[in-house]
Amino acid sequence: MKVEVISITEYCSSCNIDPEFIRSLDDSGIITLTGEHIHPDQFTELERYIHLHYDLHINIEGIDAIRHLLGKVDRMQQEIHELKTRLRLHQ
Numbered sequence: 001m002k003v004e005v006i007s008i009t010e011y012c013s014s015c016n017i018d019p020e021f022i023r024s025l026d027d028s029g030i031i032t033l034t035g036e037h038i039h040p041d042q043f044t045e046l047e048r049y050i051h052l053h054y055d056l057h058i059n060i061e062g063i064d065a066i067r068h069l070l071g072k073v074d075r076m077q078q079e080i081h082e083l084k085t086r087l088r089l090h091q
Contacts, residue, residue, distance in 0.1 A: 004040065005034055005037035005038060005039055006037060006040075007037055008022050008023070008033070008036050009036070015050065017050055021053060022038070025046070025049060025060065025063070028060050029064075031045065
């Protein structure tokens with residue numbers, strides 16, 4: 001099965017955003033582009049970053065910090081869930 005990618009230009013035109021913002025996210029390692037294309041797996045995260053940048057006026061560095069902190073929260077929630085499961089087994 002072939003995965004369809006979308007060009008940065010096409011995506012930015014449909015979303016009314018600057019292509020340089022997308023390239024800046026790639027340069028910062030926040031998303032990974034395939035040449036001048038965006039992989040569909042990136043859309044959910046990309047929409048979140050667009051909201052943070054354009055609606056909340058958060059810069060690339062802030063987006064990276066938020067992404068890092070949300071990743072930590074997710075890992076901690078998973079660890080809490082695992083610990084609760086283990087605790088139930090020992091009761």
